[in-house]
Amino acid sequence: MHRKWWNLIRIRTIETGAEPGGGEPPQPEPPQSDPQANTGGEGDEKLGEHGMTALKNERRANKSLREQLAAANARIKEFEDRDKTDAEKASERIASLEKSNTGNAAKALRYEVAVDKQLPKALAERLQGSTREELEADADSLLKLVNVQNKPNVKPDPSQGKGGDPKPHSLSEAISAYYK
Missing domain, CATH: 1.20.5 (Single alpha-helices involved in coiled-coils or other helix-helix interfaces)
Structure with missing residues (x-):
């Protein structure tokens, strides 16, 4: 540490041009309302x-x-x-809109496949592929991984819960069932 x-300290002296070891130590400034400065990283x-x-x-x-x-x-x-001429500006605008449209269509297709395959919404962005078939295949493989991780490792205990014998309705039935 x-x-x-x-x-x-070395970085601070290089930035300010001060000599290391000389002069006064830097004085803290009052807190500013800078939203980025207030969002500290891990370990700040x-x-x-x-x-x-x-x-x-x-x-x-x-x-x-x-x-x-x-x-x-x-x-x-x-x-x-x-x-640029108006025609060149219009063609650039059209090209940028087409690029945006292509990206939006691909995103919509990923979400559509995710909904069809009942994939969690958080995993829809992870689907890869350019066609619907590729996206569906990727969704199937991703679902297998998700289901493997969500599968419980504990097997149910058959001695717990409702058993096969009916529950006695009275004390005399319980006593007679016990001595059988």
Whole structure:
């Protein structure tokens, strides 16, 4: 754990440009309402106060850079589209809609096969194949695996539960049945 802490300090000093071992230790910042910073990963609580501050700062910077990248990509797309004719723009739009339609049709077919084969909904996305027959074959093999895992390993005990002899209605019948 000491080594992990030292690596965090080294990363922090490299980011800020400060010399290791010199200057003041980084001061924790007040918590911000950054939704990504609040969703900690597994083991985040082990980082300590300074580690959590550094992690939140990294996540904030990452989010900012992703937003800048999306804006830059949109700007590039705008420059590329500037010189295109209306027919080229329409053909690109049609191509993207056809691709989306194909994906949606494949997803609908997977769910349809899953419903037909009574496969759990959570496993429908795992079906593989391009035709209905391939999807059905994959669903059958997946069902075999699911049924094997769900099959109980305990055999019923025949001595428990309702037996073959009728239950006596009175004490005298019970006594006579016992002495037979």
